[in-house]
Amino acid sequence: MFDASYDAVIIGGGNKALITALYLQKYGQMKTAVFEIKHEIGGCMAGDESAVPGFVHDQHATDIGDFWFSILEDDFPINERGYEWVPYIVPGGGIYEEDGANYIISSPFTDPEQKLTYASFAKFSKRDADTWLALWDMWANKGGCDAFMKYLHNPPPADPNEPDIFETFLMTSPEFRAMGFDRSWFLRTAIQVMSDLFESDHLITGLIRIAHSWNSVPSDIVGGGLFTLFTLLGLTRFGGAKGGTHSIAHAIYKCFIEDGGKTFTEHEVKRVIIENGKARGVELSDGTRIEAKKLVVSGLGPHALVHDLTGEQYWPWRVLRRIKNLSYWYAGGIAWATWCTHEPPDYLAAKTNPELADVGWLTLGSADPWSMPLSHYYKRLGLQCPDMDMVICNHVSGDKTRVPDGKWSFLAEDYSAAPPICLYEHSDKWWRDYKKAHIERQLQHIQKFATNMTWDNVIGVTMHTEYDVTRMLGSLYKGCWSGVDQNPTQVGRNRPIPELARHKTTIEGLYATGVAWHYGGMCSASQGYNCYKIIAEDFGLPMPPKSKDRGY
DSSP states (O other): OOSEEEEEEEEOOSHHHHHHHHHHHHTSOOOEEEEOSSSSSOTTOOEEEOSSTTOEEESSOOOEETTSSHHHHHHSOTTTTTOOEEEOSEEEEEEETTTOOEEEEOOTTTOTTOHHHHHHHHTTOHHHHHHHHHHHHHHHTSSHHHHHHHHHTSOOOSSTTSOOHHHHHHHHOHHHHHTTOOGGGGTOOHHHHHHHHOOOHHHHHHHHHHHHHHHOOOTTSTTOHHHHHHHHHHGGGEEEETTOTHHHHHHHHHHHHHTTOEEETTOOEEEEEEETTEEEEEEETTSOEEEEEEEEEEOSOHHIIIIIIIOGGGSOHHHHHHHHTOOOGGGOSOEEEEEEESSOOOOGGGGTOGGGGGEEEEEEEOSOTTHHHHHHHHHHTTOOOSSOOEEEEOOTTTOGGGSOTTOEEEEEEESSSSOOTTTOOOOHHHHHHHHHHHHHHHHHHHHTTOTTOSTTTEEEEEEEEHHHHHHHSTTSGGGOTTSSOOSGGGSGGGSSOTTTTTSBOSSBTEEEOSTTSSSOSSSOSHHHHHHHHHHHHHHTOOOOTTHHHHTO
16 A cells, blocks of 8 residues: 555755756656655755855755756756856866966967967966867867767667767767877876876866866776866866855756645655555555555655665675675765855966956866875775865856855865775764864865965854765765775776666666666766666657757
């Protein structure tokens, strides 16, 4: 007996599962219900008031690509419901601790030919500036970005031996081959790939550091080089959601409800009801039983899917082993601090390069390429890295709605924070004391680059570590913000494991999506959309009308 019945039941109202629900309700014409343990849906799309009234603090996702929700802009009226994307004025840049040298990467929206980036890189090496233009031409004009968009918005190939869309592009691009690409690059580290392309250690380090802040993979890990390179190119199209990332969740929620979908917050799903090898519905923590006439979709991580929602008896031995052996620690040891200030950081380097003041993703660190993997190894040993691996996220230059009039805020992110909680356990008091000390450590580091960043300039600060994020977003197992690490064996067709990468499980009627699925840990619509595509194949459901024209 069931207490309620729907065609599709969605476990978790996070960014990915909510988007699968959105497509099921409108285009699949399924009566769809979302059950969420938190007080509101949206998952990582959470922007709240910070430690200081009037300042918006993105709790998790903050750096948003224009292409992350472009399919939703095609398929739903999310712009009319409050979603507005604001590009960074200057997407990327960096200042080096040793000598104050600096660079910028200009926006393709204001500098489509990348002339400003060329001039910035040429200060270090004319050859490197030429290489950047060649990369940019391959990306913007010779099919690279188009291939990436198709790769992003399609599930991995059903045949694990078949090259995926982006691999096919890389192996057939004459422009990429002219830059030195061969098959060994699939095995090369980030340091090796970037060193094959560029000659300036300053640029090699700065470019890797920008990409590392997103992919969180050590720059000396085998096979991580191409992932780093194309992450970097994609980040040129980044910015933020106007007013904070909660505005994305609100817009999606409005579309889902208007189309007839149902959401139930503070409703924890205890388990999937499985009868004769088929998912029949879910049981809530209060004992309520909800029927799923056609399918169940889990938006939780792979560990929760296998061990909490279902049970080991339903899964093949190799699936259990691969879930058990997933890596989580690379993305650990991260700290996000939202600094609320009277005035913006006055970077010393900006006196000769004023564009640095408007950089959206600004790295502050050493010019040594090995400084980033070093921070990971300190964490692995349970030690505090003496060097700070920091990025400053600046939304306010382009979006003053996040702060009161005349004030400023920025996010300081660093991977040189506490030892990963998946490897080391500490008490609540330990974390409280650690955060207090690390806030001081961050401020001291920023002061090396901007001397006005004293406590007199600070109104308040909120720091989130992996400890806090895990408590807020329970689906992030072992403190890994990206669901599972984004090391080469856990991306693409292998994310999270090959048997689950196409969103369909070995249990009939049970599907899965989330941040731990292809492409990677990001606040994107792609994982939820790809899950719908697999379901649509299985059930003969229609795709959105614009999907044919855009090619995905």
